[in-house]
Amino acid sequence: MAGNTSxxxxxxxxxxxxxxxxxxxxxxxxxxxxxEQTVANIVxxxxxxxxxxxxxxxxxxxxxxxxxxxIGSGGPRLxxxxxxxxxxxxxxx
Numbered sequence: 001m002a003g004n005t006s007x008x009x010x011x012x013x014x015x016x017x018x019x020x021x022x023x024x025x026x027x028x029x030x031x032x033x034x035x036e037q038t039v040a041n042i043v044x045x046x047x048x049x050x051x052x053x054x055x056x057x058x059x060x061x062x063x064x065x066x067x068x069x070x071i072g073s074g075g076p077r078l079x080x081x082x083x084x085x086x087x088x089x090x091x092x093x
């Protein structure tokens with residue numbers, strides 16, 4: 001039941017997009033893979049949705065390329081992801 005309710009909420013929010021200065025992001029968490037759902041991964045998913053709307057800023061592209069070269073890094077660190085998220089959100093209405 002909770003899954004259906006959350007889908008209705010997301011659908012309702014998406015219906016509002018375009019009518020106002022609204023951007024919708026969302027994610028579903030899955031209890032069996034809970035250990036993979038770290039804060040860094042969740043912030044990364046939201047960041048990906050926001051930058052997926054247009055060109056990826058060079059500093060974000062470079063941060064992920066640098067992390068990719070560092071074997072075992074698992075991607076940019078949470079503080080770096082949070083800063084990227086702040087910079088992407090700041091100019092939005």
